[in-house]
Amino acid sequence: MLPAAKPNAIQLQAKLFRGLADPSRLAILQALRTGSRTVGQIVTLTGLRQPNVSNHLACLRDCGLVSATPRGRFVFYALSDRRVDHLLHVADELLAEVAKGVYACSRYRHGEANHG
Amino acid sequence: MLPAAKPNAIQLQAKLFRGLADPSRLAILQALRTGSRTVGQIVTLTGLRQPNVSNHLACLRDCGLVSATPRGRFVFYALSDRRVDHLLHVADELLAEVAKGVYACSRYRHGEANHG
DNA sequence: AAATCATATCAGCATTGGATGATGTGTGCT
């Protein structure tokens, strides 16, 4: 499919970025930047529905971006590594200095509003 | 929508990551990491169709990730800033060390194959 | 001026992905 540049690496990167490309998942990661949180806390912090949060957490966990620690009937989630935080930081820098036009990119509206 | 963490920043990040979350766009960016390329060159390098490439380039350009320099009937595209390359690099590090499970994340299949 | 080439734009289609409500699993308390 891609003669020149290693498809595998690209596909992986694409998947990683897609994992980060969702406002809900970013909100969850944001909630975890300050420390471990239970699912219930994340629900409260983000305003998302519980099944929705669980679903996204499963995704983030599969991807290795967050870690889960069961404790009694609670499950504490945390960023799995400081690099995750770092990537978010680098992205913010890029937004501030380079990618200012992102808000105006009309190719997709994802992130502007939620569906029904 | 998100009481705790600045929604705006999150929406912006989501949009930026979504800009990077597409295998075609990543392939294009990859093709540009080695220098300026015309649309035709990118088409050849990536194997994508020309309208498709133009479309993605418009997206990337709107987002500020790439810059366009018309020269005669050609248009040369290039990464707009070294930070773009940097972000891709950080993402690769994350993939190598932390997010190894990304390949197995079954919440979405984006990046594994193209449609019809 | 006509033709050709490089790129951009358009309308339509198919697919993916995310949200929701209902339900299942397992733990802790009384």
Place this chain on the structure above:
DNA sequence: AGCACACATCATCCAATGCTGATATGATTT
């Protein structure tokens, strides 16, 4: 044991996104 709570999973629905072929625009050459 029975109940209540915290979280996970399921099936379904809907919207957004990306791809394609056709076409328009603009520039260069003859």
